[in-house]
Amino acid sequence: MLGSQPQTGGGKNAAAASTGRPVLSVRDLSVTFRTEEGSVSAVDSVSFDVEAGEVLAVVGESGCGKSVTAMSLGGLLPRSATVTGSVLLEGTELVGASDRQLRGIRGDDLAYIFQEPMTSLNPVFTVGRQIVEVLRLHQGVSARAAKSRAVELLTLVGIPSPARRVDEYPHQLSGGMRQRVMIAMALACGPKVLIADEPTTALDVTVQAAILDLLRDLGKRLGTAIVLITHDLGVVADIADRVVVMYAGRIVETAPTQELFDAPQHHYTTGLLGAVPTAGRRASDGRLQEIPGLVPVLTVQPDACTFAERCPAASDRCRTSRPPLAPEENPGRTVHRFACWHPAGSEEDR
Amino acid sequence: MSTSSAALPGTPSGDPTPESAPALELEDLVMHFGPVRAVDGVSLRVERGRVMALVGESGSGKSTVGRCVVRLLEPTSGTVRLAGTDVTALSRRRLRPHRRDVSIVFQDPASSLDPRLTVGDIVGEPLRLLRLGHSRRERANRVAEALENVGLRRQVAERYPHEMSGGQRQRVSIARALVSSPTLLVADEPTSALDVSVQASVLNLLADLQRDMGFACLFITHDLSAVEYLADDVAVMYLGQLVEQGPRERIFGDPKMPYTQALLSAAPLANPREQRARQRVLLRGDIPSPIDPPPGCRFNTRCPVAVERCVTEVPALRLIAGRQVACHLVHDDGTGPDVRLVETSTSSETLPR
């Protein structure tokens, strides 16, 4: 289905709701943290767009900056962070917006769900009350209307007997149910963009499958754009329309999902894909691909490929000149871009 | 009842001398914590030199089984035999000679190494405790050897755990577990806390070491792709009991128990085309509480094909089609339900694909 025609018109994949105009547009986003040991560059010149109804996955390993990117979109970073660049949500600039303004936007047009639902829910209030609170805060509806809307939302996210569940406390629900409640809260105000930071990492596989189905379904049905932060390539393969691969704070490759898995160009992407045991593969069939070395912590972003020291194809050029994220092939819309001087697809460079 | 099927291809058979006895035999293992019935009658057998994966979701009791095997927990009832010796009832003193038969690697490399000790002291601790190696020098040599076996340089012995990355710490953990040359290694989610590319290197390492050193391994995990990569045999647990057990290719190629089928179909494949073409089983609800497990087959509350008998009668593990399976609906000739073909639109979130 999705991505089966990777070369052209990637935008057509992203549901009928797509207008070709992004709801969320991130340009040259950079984040630097001040720490005791000096400044640390966590995100460097990250740009991407998300359209309505589209699921964009941001993947990478710990320390790649994917979570920092997610937090910076809604202004959730601590004061020690310096954010530059531009984040446009339907034309509204979020970088540099006041706390008051951001609070109004978060939970309304921009919603978050996190890995561990228990820490995001208040244990002393019923789930219904927590959803009602969000609705009344952002939409100023009456208590009664909010309550019936809460039941609707619980129904929407597939919670059985929602009229009863609405009066239960978070501890009375299982992990999967709690994550559904979190999704219901996030959807309460009909957000344009839902940022899901490792939403299924804490869940069992059988529960994860149901939550992923729910997210995909909601994105298509409500036209919500989803930014999915994950380390799990299986999750990406399952529900993402497009993928952004991050390494050491930079985007190293971005492509429609099928295209990325079929023809990865950056050597970090190929390494990552080769590291996962695929179905039917045995240890006796050969070793899994390893990526030697560690992710660097950078104080300044060098004019070089930050993956060069771990890359099997690196040359002097990689160490002295930063590869650009290759230009768009399609005017108006990006198809497959990668920041590599010696892409895995081009044989003469290997 | 269940050990009868252990005549797996390539396993030594013959008289049960300690040398040929299986590395691990569990007989009707039960572990209750007060009202919580974490493990409820598990029997399994790991032959020498083979890798047995124990898979299941949270609350299945798989880690509790591991902790009973290494005697961190005192089982409520049942028998644990290590290399032919029943160690269930042994006193601390009598147990000591058998401690070297088994080692354990834990999930979180951040908490499994004492931050106050050097890597050398950590890896050397089993030798000291088990009184292996006669001199300090001999022990230091064995430590250096163990470190080199796991791909670290011997100079690492001088360092402290916090000076190493997560993957390196997990290597130290593995070196510590293998320095006493155990017959059985219990690996409790050894890769779950690691990044994808580091996971690959640890899996490679375990595969290499297992091939070279020939220890048996009880590989406890929820990561099914790692299981397929590493394991010879697979045992699937659900709510404290084994539901299916047998050679890897049978379990992965042709699972019989509906839960196994659902579990295998739920784990996403890292390949969009295959993943999206798959028929996935969506189970109803969540795992019930182990305090009050459902009667009959414990999976009956979530099973898409359960019949009345499943609620009233506990299914026994039976040897069918080359594996043991506990399901009333699987016939003796190996035919049975395939829940992957059953329409499971039981809740509103299922989308027609």
Next chain:
Amino acid sequence: MTQTSGTTPPETPTVEPSVAGLATMGTPPGGETAPRRGRVWRRLRRNPLGVVGALILAISIATALLAPLLAPYSPAAVHFDAPFQPPGTVGFGLGTDDLGRDLLSRILFGLRASLEVGVLAVVVALAVGVPLGLAAGYFRALDAVISRFTDLMLAFPFLILAVGLAAIRGASLGNAALAIGISQIPGMIRVVRSETLRLKELDFVAASVVDGAGDLSVLARHILPNALSAVIVQATVAIPVAILGEAVLSFLGLGIQPPDPSLGTMLAEAQQYAARAPWTAIVPGLAIVVVTLGFNLFGDALRDALDPRGSRR
């Protein structure tokens, strides 16, 4: 914020390349391969605040020990002709009190008494509190008994304990220290117990048990060393508390007997003249502050030096 895993620039790719470049932030290079005792000492010396603390303590202890040689007068020597002399008066460097006693001499001897009480009390608290705390945290069966005992001790009024002890054994500096030490036992037990409870759940303890380590071996090798930071912090907080506690007891006549001075009694006596001769309070007060500071700085530095992970905040 998430960038905590790797800390080095990447090495050239080899099988295990990062081992070579593992010198971590905050760990001084070169201190890695030294024997452990030398390393602790080296790291202690490298911490400037720790050195200041150690110097303060060394000078305090030296002057306290050498008080008979350094003091210009006997601490009890009365100069009726010169009461309330301000600091800087010829012959009385730090001034005099209401009876014309030389404050410098009294501070030197008072320091000695106060340090004795502080150290003695904390030794008592450590000697009883650490083993009981370890036992309570590690052995489930003993926890209930020891924790009830702790509650009982906390509920028992400190002054009644001190009065009782004085009644049985007589009022003296040593008995005051004992009373203070006993009152500090519950705090020590609680700190050690909670650390033990936390540590015993960690996998490295389990790994030791799997290899047949006995309870005492686990406690001595894994739990006590890791609980040490908390113990040191508790002890450095307890010493100044003990010094002030001694003042209370001495004020009530249960501690050091007049005319012998201690820093606490000097401060207590000075309060009635605070308006007229503020230096009589300021001088011993300052001494207490400086000694307290010394213990705290040195304690923090010692904690950091003993922790292989280096200084953390």
